[in-house]
Amino acid sequence: MLRALLGRKSGPQVIDSPEKLAQAIGVGYESASGQRVTTTSALQQLVVFSCVRVLAESIGMLPCRLVKQDGRVRLPATGHRLYPLLTMAPNGFMTAQEFWELLVACLCLRGNFFAYKVNALGNVGELLPINPDIVTPRLKDDWTVEYAVDFKSGRRVLTQDEIWHVRLFTLDGLNGLNPIAYARQQLGLGQAMDTHAAKLFTNGAVTSGVLRTEQELTDEAFDRLKTEFQGEHMGVANAYKPMILEMGLDWKPISLSAVDTQFIESKKLTESQLCGLFRVPPHMVANMEKMTLNNTEQMGMNFVNYSLVPIMTRIEHRIQVGLLNEKDRLNHYAKFNAGALMRGDLKGRYASYGQGIQWGILSPNDCRELEDENPREGGDIYLTPMNMTTNPEAADDADKTAS
Template sequence: MGLIKSIGRLFGAKSAPVAIDTPEKLAAALGAGYETVTGQTISTTRAMQMTTVFGCVRVLAESVGMLPCRLVKETGRERETASGHRLHQLINMSPNGYMTAQEFWELLMVCLCLRGNFFAYKVWAMGHVVELLPIDPGSVKPKLGDDWTVTYEVTFRDGSKRTLTQDDIWHVRLFTLDGLNGLNPIAYARQAIALGLSTEEHGSRLFTNGAVTSGVLATEQQLSDEAFTRLKDQFHGEHMGTANAYKPMILEMGLNWKPISLNAEDSQFLETRKMQRDEICAIFRVPPHLVASLEKATFNNVENLGLAFVNYSLVPYLTRIEHRIRVGLLSEKDRANHYAKFNAGALLRGDLKGRYESYGKGIQWGILSPNDCRELEDLNPRAGGDVYLTPMNMTTNPEAGNNEN
């Protein structure tokens, strides 16, 4: 079902909410700006121009996007993939006609990281959600009524507005102060981001004006207007910009070059940039080594840093999304024994030697079968590989209890 046709037909509106299906539309959708003490107005698109912000958002979005999400049916103690359920196809393969599941989860994470909220219109058919259509977060205003029901005021491109319910809108949000609206990380961290952008701008201007230290040309003689103009034009033409850095200066009439400013390292410029990079990583809870800051990463701790990223950075997002899938996309009947689950196992896998040693222990103690291990390695099952071993020295002896009596 096409995006514009489905929304327009269901709403009866002339124009549909903005569909985020191109980079340009995504850039236009990501929010208004926030004033800072540096004088810069920080918007989400402006924040993304800072390499650390871009890197953190990209790491989080692509990490979640690469994880398979499946719908699980629970029957007693048995769990199996509900591959026949319509929702499983949406969250595992394609939530709509123009996006893959990976693209959809990446977009969801981008909206959470830059806006704190993600909205999608739910297309229902025969009691099941059959399509999820992303909506510009800036065009939706959640409201909590006096009767504790949630409504969403959606603004269309033609300026018209519609009030929809939770049956129509799927809302995923970050942690909140009011229980309804997710906090915007960019708005709350705008001062730190503005400082980081200001240091980048300072560095760019430094190298634009030349790699040599700024200073003055001094002489005891009085230059004529013609000589002053010629000297100024010659100096700007031959010694400004990085292409002219370190060129020797030819001075006349007793002119001397006197540096008057500190270099970048003396003014703590590089240290300031490092500090801002670490602060931005802390905002998004991304280990610095994942955005190419390897100062504190070693061969001894990089694996633990990776595990910490999964457990403390990704898992909160994953569980948040899983719960919203169960509450917002499943019918009341299916909600009782169905739930969504992201498989983060691929991110937790160690090296080949470590994995095979772990598989060996799992098989030895009857936790895994050989075919379970082969499935984890994307290998086909083998005959007789579904047997679970039981160590002889760990076998229970029911007769022992009877003899004691």
């Protein structure tokens, strides 16, 4: 009674999982299904993990180059300090691919990505990623942004010159919306379904049918029936083998009930909605239920145009604004090469190269460069179709008439 009045617990709370830790410190989002949704619990759902991995790895494998534009001429800015950071290694412990994958994963799971900019002689010399959970952006009265970062050594307030911030879709122009927080109802429902299915197979019994008889079997008859039935009628090799039953035995097959069927359909609907959250086509996460040979190619194009391109343009613009100084951003910009996604289609690449050479858009050496091949002699010539040339005589007559 005294412990109850004084508010003391009868025993210490044991925290032995990330979910219990999140519940103890108040991290996560409550859902109507009773499940607490956190980043860790969301990633434990296979469809969420697959969607985030597909987006992260698809952008991570694309080359990102810094380009300098001089009039109409655009060339790789290999001499700029930022070029090796974007193409090779942004810091001493990560490759460029790992860095882009982490950036996209943070956008998908938290809506924001932060990196500390190590400046050297007015240029960014290194990018160190920061856990978004310890960063709090704030817009000051003079319309400048500051970031409160809770390091292990204590809280520090940093400026925009020290933090590189990439945000997802935003409503206030500063904080990216967290997809996990806004989709917590569907994610909580998915967690509840996974828990229910796990307990069903742990505590329940699932079988394809039963043998039934009104007679009482002796222990010897039961053991003989069990041995013969398992040896003669179980396994793929014994499929569709006729049964020989005795002593009034009757085989009754068991199929899925309406409740089980509805559970499966509800789980499929939840997984489809989670694919829509990340804008990943279902076939990219191994769901080929409604896919055909006719729509697979179109869905792949939609994945590039409507799933990857919005993320790539966000990163490209933030590189130009957040990593380049005011002078360089006027004639420098970053560009992901989405054409690398076509490298698996040899026939499609060579067909497009042929059309590009035929119409004078590309030279043979341009195509060889795209294929990582050395240039050949005489390969820098751009062809012009004979039926597409101008008429010089008509131009001369026009000049005489004007004079």
